[in-house]
Amino acid sequence: MTSIKSFLKSSVGKKFLVGITGLGLSGFVLIHMSGNLLMFFGPEMYNTYGHKLVTNPLIYGAEVGLVLMFLVHMGLALSLTLANRSARPIAPSLLASS
Numbered sequence: 001m002t003s004i005k006s007f008l009k010s011s012v013g014k015k016f017l018v019g020i021t022g023l024g025l026s027g028f029v030l031i032h033m034s035g036n037l038l039m040f041f042g043p044e045m046y047n048t049y050g051h052k053l054v055t056n057p058l059i060y061g062a063e064v065g066l067v068l069m070f071l072v073h074m075g076l077a078l079s080l081t082l083a084n085r086s087a088r089p090i091a092p093s094l095l096a097s098s
Contacts (some may be wrong), residue, residue: 011083014076021073029064 007013035053039046053059 018076021069
C-alpha cells in the first residue's frame, strides 16, 4: 500500500493519474456525443434515451464522479505545471537559442 501511495505522490504517478482522468473525461465526451447523435435516428429514440438518462438514479453518482475526476485532473495538472516551472525557471525557448 505504501508503494502505491509513494508512486501516486511522485511526478510520474501524478502524470499517470492525469492521463487516466483524461481518458475518463474523454470517454464521457464520446458517450455524451453518441447519445446526442441519436437525434438523427428520430425523436422517439432520442426522447427514450433522454428519459432513461434522467430517470436513472445512478446518474447522480456519475455526475459526482465526473466532477471529482475533472477536479483531480485539473488539480494535478496545475500541480505538475507549477512543479515544472519551479524546477526550471528559465523558459525552454531561451535555452535553445544559446
